[in-house]
Amino acid sequence: MSMSTTPTGSPGSTATGAADTDPASGPAPLPAIPAPAGADPEVPRYAPQWLQLREPADAAARAHDLLDPLRIRLANRPGRPRDLVVHDLGCGTGSMGRWLAPRLDGAQHWVLHDRDPYLLHFATVGAPRAAADGSRVTVTTQRGDIGRLTPDALAGASLVTASALLDVLTPDEIDTLAEACVGAGCPALLTLSVVGRVELTPADPMDAEIGEAFNTHQRRGDLLGPDAINAACEAFGRLGATVRVNPSAWRLGAQESELAAEWLRGWVGAAVEQRPELAERADTYLQRRLAACAAGELRVVVHHMDLLALPRPAGGAS
Ligand SMILES: C[S@@+](CC[C@H](N)C(=O)[O-])C[C@H]1O[C@@H](n2cnc3c(N)ncnc32)[C@H](O)[C@@H]1O
Numbered sequence: 001m002s003m004s005t006t007p008t009g010s011p012g013s014t015a016t017g018a019a020d021t022d023p024a025s026g027p028a029p030l031p032a033i034p035a036p037a038g039a040d041p042e043v044p045r046y047a048p049q050w051l052q053l054r055e056p057a058d059a060a061a062r063a064h065d066l067l068d069p070l071r072i073r074l075a076n077r078p079g080r081p082r083d084l085v086v087h088d089l090g091c092g093t094g095s096m097g098r099w100l101a102p103r104l105d106g107a108q109h110w111v112l113h114d115r116d117p118y119l120l121h122f123a124t125v126g127a128p129r130a131a132a133d134g135s136r137v138t139v140t141t142q143r144g145d146i147g148r149l150t151p152d153a154l155a156g157a158s159l160v161t162a163s164a165l166l167d168v169l170t171p172d173e174i175d176t177l178a179e180a181c182v183g184a185g186c187p188a189l190l191t192l193s194v195v196g197r198v199e200l201t202p203a204d205p206m207d208a209e210i211g212e213a214f215n216t217h218q219r220r221g222d223l224l225g226p227d228a229i230n231a232a233c234e235a236f237g238r239l240g241a242t243v244r245v246n247p248s249a250w251r252l253g254a255q256e257s258e259l260a261a262e263w264l265r266g267w268v269g270a271a272v273e274q275r276p277e278l279a280e281r282a283d284t285y286l287q288r289r290l291a292a293c294a295a296g297e298l299r300v301v302v303h304h305m306d307l308l309a310l311p312r313p314a315g316g317a318s
Contacts, residue, residue, distance in 0.1 A: 043115070044168070048093050048122050053259050055095040058163065062191055063246035063306035067103060070159070073187050073310055074104065077158055083107040084158040087186075089146050089177070090114055090165035094123030096191070097139065100161060101128035107135040111157075113142045147173045151183030160186050166193040166228035166307075167218060174228065178235035178309070185314025188236070190307045192248055194218070196226025197303040198267070202292075206285045213271035213278060220274070229305045241311040248306040254296030261293045263300065 074084060084106055088096050091112040101108055108131055112123045120141040127139040146169070154160065160181050166174065181188045196215045200207050218225025229245065236243050252260040268286045272279050292298040 045116055046092055046119065048119060050262065051092045051095060051119070053262060054164075055093075055098070057250045057252060057256055057259055058095055058192055059099050061248040061250050061304060062099060063248045065246050066189060066244060066306055066308040069244065069310070070187060070189055070308055071104065074158060078313055083109050085109050085111065085156055086159045086161060087111045087113060087154060087157050089149070089160060089162040090168075091123050091141075092116075092119050092164075094126050094128075094139075096161050096163040097123070097128050097137075098126065100189070101137045102130065102132055104131055105133045105135070106131055108137045110137065110139040111142055112139055113144060113146065115143060115145055117143050147176055149176055149180040151180050154180050154184035154186050157184055157186045160188040161190070162188075163191045164193070166190055166232050167223070167225050169224060169228060170222040171224060171231055172222075174224065174231050175235050178232065178239055178241075181309065182236065182239040182241055182311040183314070185311055187311065188307075188309040190232060190309070192304045192306065193229045193232070194226055195229055195303050195305055199301040199303075200289070201299040202297075204285065204288065206281065209278070210268055210271045210282060210285065213275045214267050217270040217274035229307060232307055232309075236307075236309040236311070239311065241309045243310075244308045245305050246308075248304045250300070250302040250304065252300040252302070257293050257296060257298075260298060260300050261290055263302070264289050264293065 084104065086097070086100075086108055088094070088110055091097070091114050094112060097110050097112065101110065110127070112120060112127075114120050114123070120143060124139060124141055128137045131137055146165075160177075162177075169177070177188075196211075196218070198207075198211055215226055219227065224231050233243050233245065252263070264286060268282050268289075272282045289298060
């Protein structure tokens with residue numbers, strides 16, 4: 001059997017068209033997505049099926065403890081009671097909005113940013129409609145590169161969000177993001193960044209070797225991978241923002257075996273892409289792990305962190 005390759009930064013972030021899995025051992029391979037006109041073939045793309053598969057686990061993992069300080073900040077923002085304007089960066093199919101919009105009071109306008117127009121289409125179709133208090137929620141989309149975000153682009157923003165994004169960014173992109181948020185005086189809720197730690201139960205002698213190769217793969221080129229959360233804390237802290245982080249681990253058991261299997265394929269595939277000499281042993285390892293997963297005998301904890309950054313409000317922020 002050939003294994004899926006994962007040319008992406010986020011663990012289990014199965015990139016489109018790269019999943020080459022054996023249908024006999026798990027979910028059907030993810031179909032290839034047509035590349036948008038002018039798309040850079042080197043830029044990883046994300047299958048909407050993967051993002052949809054992980055959405056319930058993401059929702060269960062998110063750090064609720066960060067919501068109260070965020071609500072307090074939003075309730076005290078200058079310009080209230082104007083509608084909340086939320087910019088969701090790297091929105092994918094829009095799972096962050098579906099989770100957060102119904103947890104915040106008041107009318108909201110979400111600006112969904114991604115460089116992939118195919119995902120923006122899914123995000124629009126599945127956009128949330130109502131806030132916690134029943135107020136309306138509207139969305140627009142913006143195709144573009146987060147690496148070029150400016151404080152001007154966030155003028156009037158009440159909140160910036162991102163989910164499963166930081167670890168696929170470079171240090172420069174994180175600095176740009178922090179500078180744009182702090183420059184606009186806008187709080188940022190940046191969730192589900194991998195921290196490079198996974199626990200599989202029962203343990204297997206090859207877990208650590210695969211995990212290390214995977215983490216190295218995540219740091220390929222300029223990407224921060226598991227170092228992203230620290231880099232983001234430092235970037236916001238340097239700029240004078242108050243930063244809080246809370247854990248937001250995925251806890252996958254028998255009920256989440258489909259997600260765990262797809263995550264395993266991506267995790268092992270990326271490790272082998274990083275260290276091709278592992279291929280034969282890793283294939284046997286993957287078969288073992290997938291069999292345990294199918295039997296409901298494998299538990300996986302994938303550690304993540306959520307970050308809330310509260311810069312000083314700028315005069316113009318609403
Ligand atoms: C792992 S996915 C997460 C998607 C979504 N936030 C979620 O939690 O389901 C990362 C997303 O960020 C987008 N992305 C990554 N780097 C980007 C960049 N530099 N500019 C714009 N979008 C980017 C990808 O297209 C993808 O939709």
